[in-house]
Amino acid sequence: MQQSLDQVRIRLMGLGGHGIVFAGRLLGMAAAMQGLDSILTITYSPEQRGGWSRADVIIAKEMVDYPLIDEADVFLATTQQAFSLEFKSLRKGGIFVYESTIYKPVIPNANDYVVIPVPATEIAENVTGRRLMMNVVLVGVITSALEPLIKEESIINAIRGMTRRAGKLDTTVQEMNIKAFQAGLDYGRKYLKGMG
Amino acid sequence: MPTVAELYKKDLDKLLKPGIHFLDGNTATAEGAVTAGCRFYAGYPITPSNEIAEYMSYRLPQVGGKFIQMEDEIASIAAVLGASAAGVKSMTATSGPGFSLMQENIGLGSMLEIPAVIVDVMRAGPSTGIPTLLGQGDILQAKYGSHGDYEIVAYLPANPQEAFDFTIKAFNTAEKYRVVAVVLSDQLVGHMYGKVRVPEFDEIEIVERPKPTVPPDQYLPYDSKYLVPPMAIAGTGYRVNNESLTHTDKGYPTTDKDASFKLVMRLVRKIRENEKEIAEWEEYLLDDAEYVIVSYGSTSGSVRRAIKVLRTQGYRVGLLRPKTAWPFPGWVVENLASRGVQKFITVEVNMGKMYHVVREFSRGVPVEHIPYAPGYIPDPDYVMSNVKKVIEG
Numbered sequence: 262m263q264q265s266l267d268q269v270r271i272r273l274m275g276l277g278g279h280g281i282v283f284a285g286r287l288l289g290m291a292a293a294m295q296g297l298d299s300i301l302t303i304t305y306s307p308e309q310r311g312g313w314s315r316a317d318v319i320i321a322k323e324m325v326d327y328p329l330i331d332e333a334d335v336f337l338a339t340t341q342q343a344f345s346l347e348f349k350s351l352r353k354g355g356i357f358v359y360e361s362t363i364y365k366p367v368i369p370n371a372n373d374y375v376v377i378p379v380p381a382t383e384i385a386e387n388v389t390g391r392r393l394m395m396n397v398v399l400v401g402v403i404t405s406a407l408e409p410l411i412k413e414e415s416i417i418n419a420i421r422g423m424t425r426r427a428g429k430l431d432t433t434v435q436e437m438n439i440k441a442f443q444a445g446l447d448y449g450r451k452y453l454k455g456m457g
Numbered sequence: 458m459p460t461v462a463e464l465y466k467k468d469l470d471k472l473l474k475p476g477i478h479f480l481d482g483n484t485a486t487a488e489g490a491v492t493a494g495c496r497f498y499a500g501y502p503i504t505p506s507n508e509i510a511e512y513m514s515y516r517l518p519q520v521g522g523k524f525i526q527m528e529d530e531i532a533s534i535a536a537v538l539g540a541s542a543a544g545v546k547s548m549t550a551t552s553g554p555g556f557s558l559m560q561e562n563i564g565l566g567s568m569l570e571i572p573a574v575i576v577d578v579m580r581a582g583p584s585t586g587i588p589t590l591l592g593q594g595d596i597l598q599a600k601y602g603s604h605g606d607y608e609i610v611a612y613l614p615a616n617p618q619e620a621f622d623f624t625i626k627a628f629n630t631a632e633k634y635r636v637v638a639v640v641l642s643d644q645l646v647g648h649m650y651g652k653v654r655v656p657e658f659d660e661i662e663i664v665e666r667p668k669p670t671v672p673p674d675q676y677l678p679y680d681s682k683y684l685v686p687p688m689a690i691a692g693t694g695y696r697v698n699n700e701s702l703t704h705t706d707k708g709y710p711t712t713d714k715d716a717s718f719k720l721v722m723r724l725v726r727k728i729r730e731n732e733k734e735i736a737e738w739e740e741y742l743l744d745d746a747e748y749v750i751v752s753y754g755s756t757s758g759s760v761r762r763a764i765k766v767l768r769t770q771g772y773r774v775g776l777l778r779p780k781t782a783w784p785f786p787g788w789v790v791e792n793l794a795s796r797g798v799q800k801f802i803t804v805e806v807n808m809g810k811m812y813h814v815v816r817e818f819s820r821g822v823p824v825e826h827i828p829y830a831p832g833y834i835p836d837p838d839y840v841m842s843n844v845k846k847v848i849e850g
Binding site: 285286289290293294298299300301302303325326327328329331419 | 477478479616645648649650651652755758759761762765834836837
């Protein structure tokens with residue numbers, strides 16, 4: 262869907278703890294591993310609990326020059342707050358993804374955008390037994406909209422290569438993440454096909 | 458020149474693997490240091506450099522190194538100098554307020570000729586300024602912050618890849634010339650994630666400090682027959698004398714005219730006479746440029762975008778991006794001035810720092826500064842409209 266663009270700008274936003282930065286790292290790393298250039302910048306509000314978190318990813322065929330995003334091609338908001346604050350940054354014709362079990366946004370001029378509601382928490386719980394994998398489900402949905410610029414196996418490799426301060430993710434957690442990702446990818450592919 | 462593959466054979470499996478990674482600039486800096494052979498870190502945490510200290514605190518023990526959290530930045534740089542004098546490649550990381558506190562001991566390190574690396578992740582100033590936001594105000598302080606005559610080297614990374622690469626270079630330069638080398642990163646470079654390609658270990662060259670070749674009884678710790686005297690490590694049988702007073706070749710305090718002048722001359726000559734070897738810069742669309750924008754660090758990305766757009770509008774603009782602030786590639790500015798450039802324009806997140814340096818070499822060609830210091834880099838639109846104002850007068 263996005264293959265015609267030289268640069269894709271993705272803004273991910275939600276509540277601190279939703280795994281927004283992790284989602285951004287997966288997308289950025291997958292792109293880097295595919296030979297593309299990618300930059301991720303992170304912003305968050307000052308609250309110790311309950312604040313918002315934002316991850317801006319730029320994926321480009323050539324080297325990214327300006328590392329910040331002024332307008333997004335893809336916008337993910339997992340909370341009403343994130344939607345209210347940053348929906349304005351989505352360009353006309355852009356893709357809007359939201360977590361539909363958490364909130365129902367009232368989208369101004371909804372026909373100007375590709376809107377994908379995703380019950381990501383529900384999908385994550387059904388597939389992995391863990392609600393907190395919803396961020397990776399959403400990475401799957403976003404990947405379905407970016408294919409073939411970002412490939413399924415790149416995200417899977419990124420999950421396998423992802424490190425934390427304490428080292429690599431546990432293998433069982435990795436496998437759960439991969440399941441969650443594939444469920445999101447599936448959901449996104451079907452949803453986009455249905456929109457035809 | 459030896460490579461990582463030869464020097465750190467037994468540690469290779471513990472280093473960041475060659476290939477593609479996706480790292481934030483601060484982690485890339487820390488990994489660059491570990492790859493370069495850094496095995497000692499002393500520091501006092503300060504935003505926005507914290508990730509470096511946190512990362513090194515568990516990363517260094519994995520490779521047999523030591524991490525110490527000190528009581529402040531003065532002690533941190535002092536510990537780094539001590540560890541390096543004991544033969545271990547050492548570093549610290551800080552931001553503006555801490556960098557100010559370190560200035561006295563930067564002078565000490567320069568006088569004792571101890572290789573050391575300081576990473577300054579620049580934030581908005583003055584004073585404690587805005588801890589979480591960006592500034593580029595420490596450019597002149599890096600070179601002129603301590604008293605007396607000495608030279609340092611300072612690198613200006615613009616992305617995580619350069620944070621990794623330039624930290625290795627900083628260690629190599631510090632060791633080669635026995636100087637303090639600074640990595641002048643900034644908040645955006647430190648916190649943004651980007652693609653980092655780690656070269657194969659046999660492609661990464663590592664420089665080690667010159668070692669004595671004479672027997673201990675003939676060794677002089679500050680032997681002025683060399684520009685960079687061999688450095689003996691305490692405890693290896695050589696007489697080591699770390700003297701901060703102006704000293705003779707033996708390391709004894711002196712007020713002798715010749716000996717004093719010779720020492721100070723050597724401290725600056727070892728960098729000035731090698732500036733063409735050390736200095737690095739990038740030229741972007743400069744061949745036919747009438748207006749040269751000088752910019753560095755994360756700001757240069759915004760300038761590059763602005764130049765792309767200005768070019769499509771017919772403006773003949775180009776970018777000179779110093780990768781080393783010090784030594785500054787002044788001869789490149791001189792050549793551009795002689796070639797008939799109309800104006801130099803400096804774009805940096807401060808009220809005019811490198812601006813003064815460009816003026817020093819611009820041979821009468823006007824230099825204009827676009828001031829910007831709100832804690833962020835200027836966006837491409839801001840750069841474009843202000844560059845147009847400068848061009849159109």
